[in-house]
Amino acid sequence: MSHTIQENIHFIVFGFLIFSVLLFVLAVVAICKASKLKKRVNMFMGDKSGEDFEEMLKGYIKQSNAIEERQNRILNTINLLQNQIKFCIQKVGIIRYNPFADVGGDLCYAIALLNENNDGVVLNSVYSRDGCYTYAKPIESGKCVKYKLSEEEEKAVLDAMKS
DSSP states (O other), X not given: OHHHHHHTHHHHHHHHHHHHXXXXXXXXXXXXXXXXXXXXXXXXXXXXXXXXXXHHHHHHHHHHHHHHHHHHHXXXXXXXXXXXHTTXXXXXXXXXXXXXXXXXXXXXXXXXXXXXXXXXXEEEEEEETTEEEXXXXXXXXXXXXXXXXXXXXXXXXXXXXXX
């Protein structure tokens, strides 16, 4: 058997040489991949490369929870405002008119101030030589059930409901 080894020593040495070169190439490739991986990890970690990864993740989770809590508070505030805005004045209609032929100009006006449900008030200001008078009438669902509306007041309410 030793005679066979001696006769084929060149092939054996050549085989080990090729195997060694192959191992060397694999080692270089592994080192390159490890270097790329290290760069990616450093990029992922940012400037905190010395910090413990677990502590960093705990910090991010804490920040995420704080952001979620703040977002929930903001959404609650938005919902509250949406509910309250329904009762705010959203629709306005104004009509200027002249009820007296002997007085010049449209010095009188009717203004309707309504919310989302067409509830609100219509104000009528009548100017005459004797004085200026203002009347307020409640509006519910676009109508005034308690008082009769003048033509100008009705037109102001209709204009407000269209806006």
